[in-house]
Amino acid sequence: MIPEQYHDLLESTALAHVATIGPHGEPQVNPVWFGWNGQHLRFSQTTTRQKLRNVQRDPRIALSIVDPANPLRYLEVRGRVVAVEPDPELAFINQMARKYLGLERYPWHRAGDERVVVVVAPEHTTHMG
């Protein structure tokens, strides 16, 4: 699905800027840490976030990822949220802390924060560079 020559971006520590559709049909976008397991892009959210409500209302999503080593090279992945999985043991957010911070555990977890993993199936890409 995603062209081979962009797989390095999926393994990099680039942020993904995630666009979703808000409650009035408007675009919303912000950066997230993401992981790639060869099939899905995944990112963590607390259950109170607007973005989670957005994808539960409309699962269509797009992610923009720029090469940290070359700002003229990017990949856009468009797809759908196909699952929202609980992360009660914080396994996924801790994996992201290892990837992005080099830390064993996500350092900003607060008691009471409920985390989920948003799972995105790619359907289409655009790219440059």
Added chain:
Amino acid sequence: MIPEQYHDLLESTALAHVATIGPHGEPQVNPVWFGWNGQHLRFSQTTTRQKLRNVQRDPRIALSIVDPANPLRYLEVRGRVVAVEPDPELAFINQMARKYLGLERYPWHRAGDERVVVVVAPEHTTHMG
């Protein structure tokens, strides 16, 4: 409109990841060079690009800008495209080439490319860090 403490991001050489609504109501997002004149965010497009058709159909837009010096700090600007201005002398895209490349002229202009400036009025922001 945009909190004072994030104005440095508007002056930085960070990219803006621009989210628009596609022809079927789906989100689309990709990085652009942008300028800030104290009132509007502006970016350049060729007239053949999907993104331009998107904002002519639905002017709602969102831009995500991460601090190049601190990946945990970001600004999201939501707003509307309030004008699409011709750039026949390439004044604006050349200004962007100076900002982002340190070059007097945009080096990839092709004869026949018609460029416009997309002018965004901010209406709302979200931010972190």
